[in-house]
Amino acid sequence: MLDKPVILVTGASRGIGKAIALRFAQAGFACALTARNAAKLQETAQQVTEAGAPQTLVIPADLTRDADIDRLARTVLEQWGKVDVLVNNAGVLFLKPFTELSIEEFDQMMAVNMRAVFLLTQKIVPGMISRRTGTIINIASLAGKNGFKNGTGYGATKWALRGWASSLMLELREYDVRVITIFPGSVNTDMAGQLPSAPLPETRLQPEDVAHAAFQAYVLPQRAMMSEIDLRPSNPKKG
Numbered sequence: 001m002l003d004k005p006v007i008l009v010t011g012a013s014r015g016i017g018k019a020i021a022l023r024f025a026q027a028g029f030a031c032a033l034t035a036r037n038a039a040k041l042q043e044t045a046q047q048v049t050e051a052g053a054p055q056t057l058v059i060p061a062d063l064t065r066d067a068d069i070d071r072l073a074r075t076v077l078e079q080w081g082k083v084d085v086l087v088n089n090a091g092v093l094f095l096k097p098f099t100e101l102s103i104e105e106f107d108q109m110m111a112v113n114m115r116a117v118f119l120l121t122q123k124i125v126p127g128m129i130s131r132r133t134g135t136i137i138n139i140a141s142l143a144g145k146n147g148f149k150n151g152t153g154y155g156a157t158k159w160a161l162r163g164w165a166s167s168l169m170l171e172l173r174e175y176d177v178r179v180i181t182i183f184p185g186s187v188n189t190d191m192a193g194q195l196p197s198a199p200l201p202e203t204r205l206q207p208e209d210v211a212h213a214a215f216q217a218y219v220l221p222q223r224a225m226m227s228e229i230d231l232r233p234s235n236p237k238k239g
């Protein structure tokens with residue numbers, strides 16, 4: 001088993017996932033990085049190494065495919081023997097009026113934003129339970145606590161994620177495994193570019209802000225758990 005702390009980050013090719021990997025790399029975590037885009041993952045791997053990660057694993061995977069999720073979990077566990085921090089971050093957004101949202105788009109959001117989280121976590125949690133330590137960090141959204149126009153599908157996946165995470169938190173804390181769920185508002189990434197009514201880029205949260213919140217929640221003493229974090233700009237007019 002690797003003698004360094006291990007983080008597995010989904011959606012590590014860009015945006016919030018990449019920022020989280022970089023933040024934990026600075027603290028000496030070995031980083032297992034996954035997303036579909038292998039070239040972008042290699043860029044992240046290079047940057048996390050420069051930031052201080054002692055080792056990296058790049059595992060391209062499509063989280064809509066069960067076989068890829070299985071291979072992802074097996075690769076990390078076979079290579080490094082454990083995952084200390086699992087970050088369920090990958091997500092997709094189709095922002096459309098309800099009557100225009102196709103079932104394929106709905107299914108894709110449900111597959112990446114919820115079903116893959118269920119499947120991957122189920123493969124990683126047994127090791128955490130048996131070692132009686134571990135942290136699962138889920139990136140939900142304030143759209144998982146409020147409705148918003150044209151967000152029927154996306155909102156449904158993030159509300160589902162919240163329901164799943166809050167139940168899992170109650171189950172796993174008996175084994176000293178923490179479940180932390182972050183609910184960001186609009187963050188300055190490719191995804192926020194799709195939001196026509198989103199705040200201007202300079203007034204949005206930055207991916208590093210979400211990474212900072214994730215790391216702060218992680219470094220709390222093991223006995224303390226920030227189970228839900230709402231993250232929004234302090235002043236929406238200023239950023």
Ligand SMILES: NC(=O)c1ccc[n+]([C@@H]2O[C@H](COP(=O)([O-])OP(=O)(O)OC[C@H]3O[C@@H](n4cnc5c(N)ncnc54)[C@H](OP(=O)(O)O)[C@@H]3O)[C@@H](O)[C@H]2O)c1
Pocket residue numbers: 010011012013014015016017034035036037038040061062063064089090091092112139140141142183184185186187188189190191192
């Ligand atoms: N940006 C916001 O305003 C905002 C606000 C609240 C919550 N969030 C949440 O934050 C998380 C990260 O979003 P972001 O803003 O960083 O978005 P982003 O820049 O669009 O990044 C999304 C990530 O998910 C990966 N991904 C998408 N589909 C995938 C699939 N089928 N298989 C594997 N990986 C897949 C992408 O990698 P590949 O394309 O390389 O596969 C990418 O790394 C999401 O869960 C999102 O819902 C975002």
